[in-house]
Amino acid sequence: MSARPAARRLGAKLLLAGVLVFFTVVLAFPFFWMLIASFKQNIDLYTVENNPFKFNLPPTLEHVRFLFTQTRFVRWLGNTALVGVIVTAITLLVALPAAYSLARLTGRWGERLGIAIFLTYLIPPTLLFIPLSRVVGLLGLQDSIFSLVLVYPSMTIPFSIWLLMGFFKSIPRELEDAAMVDGLTRFGAFLRMVVPISVSGILTVVIFSFTLVTQEFVYALTFISPEANQMIGVGVPIFLVRGDVYYWGSLMAACLIASLPIGIVYNLFLDRFIAGFTVGSVK
Amino acid sequence: MAVVETRNLTKIFKAGELGAVNDVSLVTEEGEFLVFLGPSGSGKTTLLRMIAGLETPSSGEILIGGRVVNDLSPRERRIAMVFQSYALYPHLTVYKNIAFPLKAQGVPKAEHRPKVEWAAGLLGIGRLLDRKPRELSGGERQRVALARAIVREPAVFLLDEPLSNLDAKLRASAREELERFHESVRTTTIYVTHDQVEAMAMGDRIVVMNFGEVRQIGTPAEVYDEPADTFVATFLGSPPMNLVEKDDLIVGFRPEHFFPVTVLAGRAAVPEHLLPHDREGPYVPLGLRVTHEEYLGAERVVYGLIEGGPFQGKKVISRMPSTLVAHYAPDTVHAFAVTERQLKFYDRATGRRTATRLAPGAWR
Amino acid sequence: MKRQGASGQSPLLGIAMFAPAVLYIVLLIGVPFALAVLYAFSDARIGSTSFHLVGLENFRSILQSPSFRKALRNSIVFTLCAQAIVIVCSNILSIALEKPFRGRGFVRFLILLPWVAPVSLGTIGWKWILDSIYSVITWVLVTLHLFKPFNTPMWLGEPHLAMASVILVHCWRLIPFSTVIMLAGRSAISKEIPEAAAIDGAGFWRTTFQINLPMMTPILSVAVLFGIIFTFTDMTVVYILTAGGPYDSTQTLPSLAFATGIAGSDLAAGAAISLFLVPVLVLVAYGMLRLARRAEVV
Numbered sequence: 013m014s015a016r017p018a019a020r021r022l023g024a025k026l027l028l029a030g031v032l033v034f035f036t037v038v039l040a041f042p043f044f045w046m047l048i049a050s051f052k053q054n055i056d057l058y059t060v061e062n063n064p065f066k067f068n069l070p071p072t073l074e075h076v077r078f079l080f081t082q083t084r085f086v087r088w089l090g091n092t093a094l095v096g097v098i099v100t101a102i103t104l105l106v107a108l109p110a111a112y113s114l115a116r117l118t119g120r121w122g123e124r125l126g127i128a129i130f131l132t133y134l135i136p137p138t139l140l141f142i143p144l145s146r147v148v149g150l151l152g153l154q155d156s157i158f159s160l161v162l163v164y165p166s167m168t169i170p171f172s173i174w175l176l177m178g179f180f181k182s183i184p185r186e187l188e189d190a191a192m193v194d195g196l197t198r199f200g201a202f203l204r205m206v207v208p209i210s211v212s213g214i215l216t217v218v219i220f221s222f223t224l225v226t227q228e229f230v231y232a233l234t235f236i237s238p239e240a241n242q243m244i245g246v247g248v249p250i251f252l253v254r255g256d257v258y259y260w261g262s263l264m265a266a267c268l269i270a271s272l273p274i275g276i277v278y279n280l281f282l283d284r285f286i287a288g289f290t291v292g293s294v295k
Numbered sequence: 296m297a298v299v300e301t302r303n304l305t306k307i308f309k310a311g312e313l314g315a316v317n318d319v320s321l322v323t324e325e326g327e328f329l330v331f332l333g334p335s336g337s338g339k340t341t342l343l344r345m346i347a348g349l350e351t352p353s354s355g356e357i358l359i360g361g362r363v364v365n366d367l368s369p370r371e372r373r374i375a376m377v378f379q380s381y382a383l384y385p386h387l388t389v390y391k392n393i394a395f396p397l398k399a400q401g402v403p404k405a406e407h408r409p410k411v412e413w414a415a416g417l418l419g420i421g422r423l424l425d426r427k428p429r430e431l432s433g434g435e436r437q438r439v440a441l442a443r444a445i446v447r448e449p450a451v452f453l454l455d456e457p458l459s460n461l462d463a464k465l466r467a468s469a470r471e472e473l474e475r476f477h478e479s480v481r482t483t484t485i486y487v488t489h490d491q492v493e494a495m496a497m498g499d500r501i502v503v504m505n506f507g508e509v510r511q512i513g514t515p516a517e518v519y520d521e522p523a524d525t526f527v528a529t530f531l532g533s534p535p536m537n538l539v540e541k542d543d544l545i546v547g548f549r550p551e552h553f554f555p556v557t558v559l560a561g562r563a564a565v566p567e568h569l570l571p572h573d574r575e576g577p578y579v580p581l582g583l584r585v586t587h588e589e590y591l592g593a594e595r596v597v598y599g600l601i602e603g604g605p606f607q608g609k610k611v612i613s614r615m616p617s618t619l620v621a622h623y624a625p626d627t628v629h630a631f632a633v634t635e636r637q638l639k640f641y642d643r644a645t646g647r648r649t650a651t652r653l654a655p656g657a658w659r
Numbered sequence: 660m661k662r663q664g665a666s667g668q669s670p671l672l673g674i675a676m677f678a679p680a681v682l683y684i685v686l687l688i689g690v691p692f693a694l695a696v697l698y699a700f701s702d703a704r705i706g707s708t709s710f711h712l713v714g715l716e717n718f719r720s721i722l723q724s725p726s727f728r729k730a731l732r733n734s735i736v737f738t739l740c741a742q743a744i745v746i747v748c749s750n751i752l753s754i755a756l757e758k759p760f761r762g763r764g765f766v767r768f769l770i771l772l773p774w775v776a777p778v779s780l781g782t783i784g785w786k787w788i789l790d791s792i793y794s795v796i797t798w799v800l801v802t803l804h805l806f807k808p809f810n811t812p813m814w815l816g817e818p819h820l821a822m823a824s825v826i827l828v829h830c831w832r833l834i835p836f837s838t839v840i841m842l843a844g845r846s847a848i849s850k851e852i853p854e855a856a857a858i859d860g861a862g863f864w865r866t867t868f869q870i871n872l873p874m875m876t877p878i879l880s881v882a883v884l885f886g887i888i889f890t891f892t893d894m895t896v897v898y899i900l901t902a903g904g905p906y907d908s909t910q911t912l913p914s915l916a917f918a919t920g921i922a923g924s925d926l927a928a929g930a931a932i933s934l935f936l937v938p939v940l941v942l943v944a945y946g947m948l949r950l951a952r953r954a955e956v957v
Contacts, residue, residue, distance in 0.1 A: 031755045032766060035748070039835060040769040042784035043776070045795065049787065057793070060808075064795045106683060109676035116673075127951060129680075131944050132688050136892035138913035139937070142920045142930045143694030144687075146703070166687035169680055198672055227777040229895040230913075234921055245777045249899050260787055267783050271776035278775035279768050282839060349854055370860035382855035386873045395869075399860035443859070 043268065050075055050265035057261060075261035084239055085266055088247035091157050092226055095243065098161050100221040103168040107217065110169075111176030112202055116185070126177050133170040137230040145234050159235040160243070164228065168221040175220070179213035180206065219281045226274050244270050297360030297373075297450035297483060299323045299346060304355035306341050306507075314353065315341040317507040326481045330498035332488060334530070338507035339487045340455055346485065347376050347453050360450055370400070375444035376453040379460060381436045383428040389415075389439050390424040396447045414446040417479070433461045434469050441476060452484040458493065470496065491531045495519065503527045521639075522547075525646040528639065534596060536639075537611040544653060545641040550596070550614035552637040555621065556580065556630040578632040581606070583613065585623045597623045698930035705924040717931040726907045730915040731935065733822070737911060738890045741829040745886055746879070748830070749837035754867070756838065757845055774835040782899045785828050789814035789900075818908035821901050825909050828900060829890050836889075837882045844878030845871070880950055884943050891939055912936055 048064075049057060051071035062068045079085045114126050144163060153159035183206060191201040207214075225243075232243040239251045248266045252259055300322045307314040316338040323329050331339035344350040346357055348369035357364050364372050375396075384392050393411045402410070415421045418438040428436060437457055444452060457473075458466050474497055477484055488494055494501050495515045503510045503518055503526075511523040522528035522536070528547050529535040536547045582602035589596045597613045613631060615621075623629065642649045702713050721727045756767065773781055788795055797811045806812070815821050848871065856866045872879070894913035897903060903910035903918060910918070912935055920929015 028755050031751055035752050035755075035834070036766055036769050039773050039831065042781060042788060042831075043772050045788060046784050060792060060798075064793075064798055106679045110680035113673040113676035125677075127948070129684065131947065132684055134888060134940055134944055134947075135688055135692060136888065136913075136936065136940075138892045138894050138916060139695060139933045139940075140688065140691040142916065142926055142933060143691040143698055145705075145921065146694070146698075146926065147691065163687060166683060169683055173680060199676075202676075223775070229777075229779050229898075230917070233898075234917075245779045249779045249783050258787075260793075263783060264787060267776075267780040271772070271780050274777065275772055275775040276768075279771050282771065282775070283843075347858060349857070369854075369858045370862075374858065376855065376858045378851040378855060380849060380851055382849065382851040384852065384855075384870060384874075386876075395856075395861075396859035399856070399862075399865055447860075 043271065046264040046268040046271075049261060050268055052261065054261060075259075075265045078259070079262045079265050079269075083252060083262065083266075084242075084247065085244075085269075087240055088242055088244045089270070091241065092244045095157050095160050095164070096222045096225040099164045099168060099225050100218050102161075102165045103172050103221045104214065104217060106165065107169050107172035107176055108207065108214070109202070111173045112180055112206065114173065115177045115180035116188075126174065129170045130174045133167075133174070137167070137228070141230050141234045144231070148235050153235070155236055155238055155241060157236070157241055157243075160225075160228075160231060163231055163235070164221075164225055167228070168217075168224055172217045172220065175216060176210070176213050179210060183209065216281055219277060223274055223278045226270075298325055298358075299451055299483060299485065300358040301342070301346070302356045302358070304342070304345060304357065305353050306338075306345060306350060307353045314338075314507050316345065316352075318355070319504075319507075319509050321502060321509065321512060323483055323485065324499070326483055327499040328477050328484045328486060328497055330486045330488060330494040330501045331504060332491060332494040332498075332501050332530075333504035334489055336506075337489075337504040339489075339502075339504050341507075342504070343453055343455055343485060343487050346451075347374055348372050373447075373450045374453055375447060375449040375451075376455065377437075377440045377444055377457050379456045381428075381440040381457070381460075383436060383439055383443075385428050387427075388424065389420065389426050389428070389431070392428070392439060393424075393443045393446050396443060400447065410446050411442075414442040417445065418442045418476070434465055434472075437461075437469055438472070441473075445480060445482075449482065452482050454484065454486045456488055458488070459490070473497065491533070495531070503530065505530075521648075523648050525641050528641070534612045534614060538641075539601070539606045539609045539611070540643060541605060541653065543643045544649070544651065545643050545646070546653065547639040547641060548633045548637055550612045553581075553611065553613040553631060553633050554615060555583075555613070556632050577635045579635055579638070580630060580632045581611075582628055583611065583631040584628045585625055587625055588623045590617065593617055595619070595621070599623075602628050695930045695934060698927050699934050701927050703926040703930075705921070705926055713927075717927050721928060721931055726910060726915060727932065729907050730910040730912050730932070733909060734891055734911040734913075737822070737826050737829065738887055740826050741833065741890050742883060742886050744826070744830045745833045745837050746883065748834050749841050749882070750872075752834065752838045753841035753845055756842060770838065771835045773832050774839075778832065778893070778895045779899055781832065782828055782896050785824070785831070786815070786900055789824050791816055815901050816905055818905055821905060821909045825897055825900060828896050829893070832896075833886050833889060837886060840878060840882040840885075841875070844875040847878070848874055877950055877953065880946065884946050884950075887939070888943055892936055 048067075051073070052067060053069045053072045053074070056062055056067065056069045059068075114129075148154055148159045148163070151159075151162075153162065187205055187209075188198070188201040191205045192198060196204060227245060228243070229245050232246040233250070236242050236246070239247065242251065248263065248270060252263045252266060302320050304316060304319045305314050306316040319338075319342060331342060333339045341350060345352050346359075348364070348367065348371075352365065359372055359374070369376075384395065387395065390411055393414055394407045397407050397410060411424070412421065415424060418441055420435065420438045420442060423431065423435060423439070428439070431439065440457070454473075458469055461469055470493060477497075486497060498515055500512060500514055501518050502512050505526050511518050511527045513521075518527055519531050522531065525538060525545060525547070529538065532549060534550050536549050537553060538545050538547045540546075581604065583597070583599040584602040585597060585599040587598050589598075593616070595615050595617050597615075599611060599613070601607060601609045601611055638652070640649050640652050641647060642651075699717055700712050700714060702709065702711050702716075752770070756763065756770075787793070791811075791813045794811075794814060796814070797806070800806045801808055801811065812820055814824050852870060852874070853866055856870050861870065892913055894911065894917050897909055897911050897914040898917065901909045903914050912932060916929045916933040919932060920926050923929070
């Protein structure tokens with residue numbers, strides 16, 4: 013009787029490991045592939061018979077050098093960073109007070125408005141981009157990164173409000189009541205008491221806004237044409253192609269360099285976002 | 296119905312650290328209600344879970360009905376368990392909850408309804424069969440959990456602190472129901488709790504545990520009246536037993552055996568109803584300087600320090616029925632005493648009960 | 660709505676703190692949405708300021724266009740196929756990731772990469788992997804003698820393969836997202852429930868299908884609803900991977916809307932096409948509201 017459960021447990025463990033290995037390989041493979049392709053010499057890359065998994069010729073930094081010196085890669089990174097910072101600032105300025113007032117001050121209406129705001133998050137850019145392109149043109153922001161600075165907060169604010177609402181609700185009211193008894197106004201209590209202890213929620217909003225800016229594609233593609241003003245998410249796929257020729261080596265290097273840091277940071281905060289998504293459904 | 300036995304059962308979670316359960320050997324009696332009692336971290340729940348098959352022992356054997364069950368999965372051990380949170384399946388109706396074990400063990404569908412109705416009838420929840428768990432009160436949920444446990448007619452019941460999630464008022468009636476339930480089905484039951492009142496009220500025998508070890512196994516009277524060590528002595532009984540040290544002995548006496556000699560000026564010494572059977576036998580006088588008293592309705596508890604003699608200044612507690620009308624003002628000194636027969640002696644180094652006794656003369 | 664706050668100014672302050680957000684949302688979501696509807700009934704074009712209402716003309720012409728019908732069908736097929744695959748895979752993967760093991764954090768990081776990396780960049784990676792000539796998959800298949808060197812599949816060039824490739828990339832992106840949500844859902848199930856099931860006699864499969872999955876229905880629904888949105892309204896994957904080709908076989912509603920409205924300068928037709936997203940969005944919103952309400956009842 014004692015061999016069976018042990019054997020069963022071993023079989024289960026192997027199956028588990030197999031599942032994990034399979035998915036990890038399938039999901040992470042493209043990035044591993046980017047890594048290899050970034051450093052392979054062109055001759056190696058474009059010879060069909062060569063084993064693609066190893067370096068048949070010694071690795072090279074040519075693609076990376078090309079990327080940084082002969083393309084606007086660095087400029088795109090700069091644009092994206094600038095837009096990211098400004099949009100994050102706007103998001104915080106607008107979402108923090110709104111989330112607080114929804115969580116604290118407006119009672120049952122707060123609940124309904126909160127859900128309504130969350131639902132606006134479901135209206136996708138691919139529905140709004142056409143009229144917005146006209147609006148952007150009318151405002152004279154066509155081809156400027158400030159068109160994105162204007163529009164991106166409409167994507168970050170709803171979810172940030174939802175996230176922060178949940179966060180503020182978990183802070184006991186007594187804290188602000190005590191502060192107000194001590195002499196602060198409600199707004200003062202908000203600024204001096206609630207905001208400082210909400211650092212973790214604020215950080216989550218910052219990361220979320222920033223990653224959304226770096227990931228966005230449709231608006232950036234629609235509003236901005238000139239290469240120099242483009243964001244990283246659009247610049248890389250669209251402008252690293254000369255004519256119909258794909259510079260795959262540099263392309264892969266660009267993808268890798270642009271994905272990994274964002275990926276690492278987002279990964280660290282993922283649990284909070286998931287909490288934000290599911291806060292209504294998991295009690 | 297079966298007997299549960301453990302032999303040298305040990306469970307170590309982290310190598311190199313003290314085990315959660317250390318070398319526990321015990322045998323239940325058929326049909327008894329056995330309580331595992333101890334503070335949190337004492338290993339009682341781990342011990343229960345090993346018997347259930349939810350934890351694998353590091354060493355030792357578990358036997359149910361004479362068979363070694365170490366390698367059997369929980370479903371093969373013919374046990375039923377009621378969890379602290381009752382673990383009712385929230386998406387199933389009460390009927391389906393109770394029927395689930397039958398379904399899982401392949402009982403033919405035709406037999407489900409009669410068995411479920413029998414179990415529900417036993418617990419008086421027949422009218423709740425179509426409800427979902429979230430619509431039930433705490434007491435009703437306990438009954439559903441019990442019905443689900445009994446429907447398979449298991450050999451052993453295991454209960455893991457099922458009353459601790461109920462509020463105080465409900466706890467008393469739920470406890471009474473459990474006792475009545477046990478009376479009617481008489482299945483061997485192991486019940487885990489940290490509440491010594493529950494243990495005393497419900498248990499046929501109590502296994503007192505601390506730090507993964509069994510300190511004493513006995514009937515409520517045995518563990519209360521003759522505690523095997525200072526841990527058992529202080530864990531059972533509230534307020535706890537008074538313990539004072541002298542040389543290499545610890546002397547213990549329970550608050551209810553520590554009584555006032557005179558009550559009020561002019562009243563008789565040693566009121567009769569305080570010494571039911573201890574009227575014979577010498578008693579040891581001790582002075583008490585009162586620090587404060589508590590009037591609890593049915594009884595009076597007096598806190599103070601011993602005044603005079605070798606135990607000067609030691610903190611002690613006395614407890615007497617409130618039918619004895621008296622008042623103990625702070626900082627007054629009164630004459631108290633303990634019947635010599637009720638003194639228990641413990642070895643100071645090990646805490647274990649010792650036969651050595653202090654001569655009555657040593658008290659002066 | 661007068662509330663007794665410690666300071667008497669509560670309602671006004673609340674509205675003031677809330678107003679900028681409302682303004683933003685109304686101006687940059689509400690108004691454009693209304694405009695999209697308006698454009699759909701007009702003859703707006705890029706580069707021209709003329710604007711006349713033309714009734715249902717746009718709708719009539721796009722409903723007759725075969726590209727539109729293909730795009731509509733593709734949107735639905737891609738979304739449903741991707742979701743089905745994602746649900747199964749993320750369930751399996753979340754079971755595998757549930758119990759802690761050494762290196763689990765690192766494995767989780769690797770598994771999450773498709774979701775956390777920008778959509779366009781991950782998709783380009785796949786474009787290289789699925790290249791007609793240089794595909795690594797092709798190389799492996801040729802080496803295993805399953806294909807002859809000059810008769811290899813055109814992953815992105817042959818209509819059915821291209822459709823499969825688009826679905827594959829969507830699944831690749833969504834599985835990490837769904838898995839993480841499922842993990843959250845699993846961890847919310849009290850550990851005593853599967854233990855009770857084990858004692859009741861349920862084996863692994865019965866516990867999974869009759870206990871765990873039904874209990875996870877709310878969170879599964881969240882994952883599915885979001886997954887539907889992400890696939891149905893996405894244009895990036897199609898645009899980069901296949902640009903809608905070959906021969907419109909991978910065109911979806913959003914990518915067609917872009918191709919028509921921006922690349923083709925016909926704002927009105929583009930707007931009309933994109934409006935066909937709305938019914939699905941409304942259904943999803945309804946689903947979310949039902950979930951939220953049920954959670955409150957519990």
